[in-house]
Amino acid sequence: MSVNGKVVVITGASSGLGEAAARHLASLGAAVVLGARRIDRLTGLANELVAAGGQAIACEVDVTDDAQVRDLVDRAIDRHGRIDVMLNNAGIAPLSPLERGRVEDWSRMIDVNVKGVLHGIAAALPHMKAQREGQIINVASIAATRIVPAAVVYSATKAAVWAISEGLRQEVKPYGIRTTTLSPGAVATALADGIREPDIADAVKQAYGDALPAEAFAEVVAFAIAQPAHVDINDIVFRPTHQLI
Numbered sequence: 001m002s003v004n005g006k007v008v009v010i011t012g013a014s015s016g017l018g019e020a021a022a023r024h025l026a027s028l029g030a031a032v033v034l035g036a037r038r039i040d041r042l043t044g045l046a047n048e049l050v051a052a053g054g055q056a057i058a059c060e061v062d063v064t065d066d067a068q069v070r071d072l073v074d075r076a077i078d079r080h081g082r083i084d085v086m087l088n089n090a091g092i093a094p095l096s097p098l099e100r101g102r103v104e105d106w107s108r109m110i111d112v113n114v115k116g117v118l119h120g121i122a123a124a125l126p127h128m129k130a131q132r133e134g135q136i137i138n139v140a141s142i143a144a145t146r147i148v149p150a151a152v153v154y155s156a157t158k159a160a161v162w163a164i165s166e167g168l169r170q171e172v173k174p175y176g177i178r179t180t181t182l183s184p185g186a187v188a189t190a191l192a193d194g195i196r197e198p199d200i201a202d203a204v205k206q207a208y209g210d211a212l213p214a215e216a217f218a219e220v221v222a223f224a225i226a227q228p229a230h231v232d233i234n235d236i237v238f239r240p241t242h243q244l245i
Ligand SMILES: NC(=O)c1ccc[n+]([C@@H]2O[C@H](COP(=O)([O-])OP(=O)(O)OC[C@H]3O[C@@H](n4cnc5c(N)ncnc54)[C@H](OP(=O)(O)O)[C@@H]3O)[C@@H](O)[C@H]2O)c1
Pocket: 011, 012, 013, 014, 015, 016, 017, 018, 035, 036, 037, 038, 039, 061, 062, 063, 064, 089, 090, 091, 092, 093, 112, 139, 140, 141, 142, 183, 184, 185, 186, 187, 188, 189, 190, 191, 192
């Protein structure tokens, strides 16, 4: 019924929502296993959390590579003997209108946002099945259901995450595994820095005027994890109070 003592693997822990979740969960007593590509940032974060009395390790991982995500989960198993939570959070959002034909960005979004989540599921599931418990948390977005121009492919990837999570929920019922989809609205992170179209970047910056701090996401993650084992929080949508869509 608490976060304390749980082994939590987090992808995309080098900034934004993943970093905030790592800090908060570690402060509540979780052992966090941090994955992302920027190992320098991850190592700095892990050192900081350990210095504060927490448990954290940093692992360089590109979630588009199935083998690297398996290695990440294996690090958790080697160190702690189990994995309680897989937080599939890594994601990118290089938004652009379809007519500008940024096919490479579309592919990267599909690879990171969709395949990355699937790789996390593939890596964590065998261990959770063997344990007969565990929780897989996938980060979608309100963009999964709110389709707006320039965010079409991003929305498609997040709709896929939602569908994958709902299917996973049904498939893992026999094993006592919990599944949670988190769909944030605007949260102040570096996500929009990856937008390469200046007009779209400007529009997103304006829309993010009332964005929530990343700590709000961390609180939601902790809430979903801290429920009693028989309570499966499946779907949480949250946004800034003033955000219309
Ligand atoms: N901020 C929002 O308003 C918002 C709203 C709804 C949903 N989301 C979702 O929240 C999640 C986190 O995004 P954020 O807002 O925290 O943005 P962020 O600050 O840019 O963080 C993205 C994280 O993903 C990691 N990442 C990107 N590509 C990766 C790859 N190939 N392999 C491993 N890690 C990778 C980045 O680490 P490295 O670059 O070090 O690899 C970074 O840690 C994303 O799934 C995003 O779609 C965000």
